[in-house]
Amino acid sequence: MGVFSFIRPALILGRCYRLHGRVSPRCSGSGIGRRFSAVTGQFVCYPLSHRALLEIHGQDTGSFLQGLITNDMRPLEDSERSAIYSHMLNVQGRTLYDIMLYSLKEADAFCGVLLECDSTVTDSILRHLKMYKIRRKVTINPCPKLSVWALLPGPSKPELLTPEKALVLKADPRTPKMGWRLVMNSDEDPEDVIASCQKGDIEEYHKHRYTIGLPEGVKDLPPGVALPLESNIVYMNGISFSKGCYIGQELTARTHHTGVVRKRLMPVRLTSSSAQNLEEGAPLRSQTGKPAGKHRSGLGTSGLGLVRTAHAKEALEVKSSDGSTVTLEASVPDWWPEDAKLN
Known part of the structure; x- marks a missing residue:
């Protein structure tokens, strides 16, 4: 299993960060991008207009998010991982939002994250975060000038033509079958950034998700209705049962320890x-x-x-x-x- 390091400066909201990307993708086939199946290293890039980004930075970022999400923030802070999947729950233990977090570095030190979420609930997530922000040294801002792309299939690392334009390039933390996540400025074209890349239809991306049974966004995970364990959050590497307390933990932990879903x-x-x-x-x-x-x-x-x-x-x-x-x-x-x- 190969491990590589991808560290480079990126300008986000006027600040220069290093986005740390150490990933270990597992080899796995994908049912998508069949037209490239005969040529190793070719990708289909899908524009994820249904996903949006928030930037959360400041010295309390890790501890602030640790009490709000199902996954453990410490691997992001310690550079063990560069991206994690997680849910935010309500006090009854039901899913509010499914998110992905990408670590930000400044002078090689953890200083914040980019948070990827369903674009229809960006304002709701902002309100949710600010409600619990009291006296925390964190700043939260939307990133409307950044866009998220999915790169499929995913066994090998995409080759970058212009590394400085890829603000984030990380293996999807949910499953290797979901390939890679790419974040760029919205005015950039992935065909100018990724070698052997062709843009695809977003419907093909969603059909791929449904075919392999992977939920994403509020349509698949209705807020206040979906339960994280029933939604396979464990299988998608989105929860820690050893991290300590967070909102909604009690029901989730109790269900997990009974072993019955x-x-x-x-x-x-x-x-x-x-x-x-x-x-x-x-x-x-x-x-x-x-x-x-x-x-x-x-x-x-x-x-x-x-x-x-x-x-x-x-x-x-x-x-x-x-x-x-x-x-x-x-x-x-x-x-x-x-x-x-x-x-």
């Missing part, structure tokens, strides 16, 4: 119709009529369903918006750990 967010394949014809939250039933979960979101014939694990291997049914019955099948993603159990 009776529902899982899973990829579902529709045998007819389209996921766009299904209402979010539409009930799933087994063919014998037993409650089997809820439809969450989707695109085309691929989607996500919160499925009762007892029925995960059965054919399921859901009513479409026109009243017709649609059959669908859930599957276990191959990026889940081998010992993942369907209770």
Whole structure:
């Protein structure tokens, strides 16, 4: 397993930082970018206009975020990792926001993060952060002039043509099947930054996510509704059970230590119709009529369903918006750990 270091100065909001990028991607195939499958090292770059960035910096950044997120900030501060995935929870232990954090360096010392989030909840996250900011030495600012890109497939590191333009280039911390994350100024073109790169359609990116069963954003993880363990946060490396207290920890820790998660967010394949014809939250039933979960979101014939694990291997049914019955099948993603159990 290769490890490389990628450290370079970057200008963000008028300050010069070093963005530290030590990553260890695991080799894993991707179902996307098939047109490049015959040529090693080629990538499809997807513009993630549904994602936005906030900058959080200051000497209290680490301790401030440590009490608000499910993951452990210390590896980012200690340079053990350069990017982490996490959730912010409400006091009842339900997911509010799914986020990614990228470490910022100044004079080789940790000084803050870039926070990637769903663009529709940027203002809500700002309010949430500022509510808990009292007397903390941190500054929080939106970064409207920066854009996020996904690079797929992801087994190997992209080659940079112009390294100074890549403010962030880090392996996606959730799974190698999601490739790489690239942050640039919004007026830059990834084809000028990444060698052997071609821009792709955002629908292809979302279909890839749904096919492999990876949730992202408030549509897949509705705020105040989704539960982190049911949303596979453990499998996506998004939680620490040894870090100490944070908002929403109690229910999450108690559920984890019982070892029982009776529902899982899973990829579902529709045998007819389209996921766009299904209402979010539409009930799933087994063919014998037993409650089997809820439809969450989707695109085309691929989607996500919160499925009762007892029925995960059965054919399921859901009513479409026109009243017709649609059959669908859930599957276990191959990026889940081998010992993942369907209770």
